Amino acid sequence: MQSPPQLAVTVAITRRADPARAAEMAAWVRAGASLAETFPGFLGTGWVRPEVGSSEWHMLYRFADAEALHDWEESAQRRWWLSSAEGFVEHTRVERRTGIEGWFDPPRELAVDEPGPAPAAPPRWKQAVTIWLGFFPVSLLSAYLLAPHLGALNTVLKTLVSTLVLTPIMTYLVLPRVTRLLQPWLKR
Secondary structure (H helix, E strand, O other), X not given: OOOOOXXXXXXXXXXXXXXXHHHHHHHHHHHHHHHHHOOOOEEEEEEEOOOXXXXXXXXXXXXXXXXXXXXXXXXXXXXXXXHOOOOOEEEEEEEEEEOOHHHHOOOOOOOOOOOOOOOOOOOHXXXXXXXXXXXXXXXXXXXXXXXXXXXOOOHHHHXXXXXXXXXXXXXXXXXXXXXXXXXHHHHO
């Protein structure tokens, strides 16, 4: 029997810091990213503030699999880095996600000191059906509305334009609504 494939893991963290210490916070975040980059399985990191002067910082980091993530999270380097922010950074929320199942879960708050397991994702076949239920009508509408305007373009450019238009529509408009409607079925 074949073992299941290892899925990349994304960790989303919300942290708070006094807006007057934004320069220190930015330096601290960059230092953490530099340390994480040296670990095997590291895939990337990013951070964003909702607006200038906000005390919240939303951070993401991604590792190739749960084992690589564990090695980073339990490392002496990370412990040192976290301790260097004691007194000016408050850790408020942590979520771990693999694959695309984040589309199928409503947002939730987790205490940092009690992260607990992420809720079980719906079976892949239910995820596929849900995506198809959103994708089919959007693709059909796209073929009707976009195709006449893209007729002169080659296949690569047609595909590029249509995916640039359809991806945000699917991600921000269609899939959240479809998954909300199908939530009872997805969680069964």
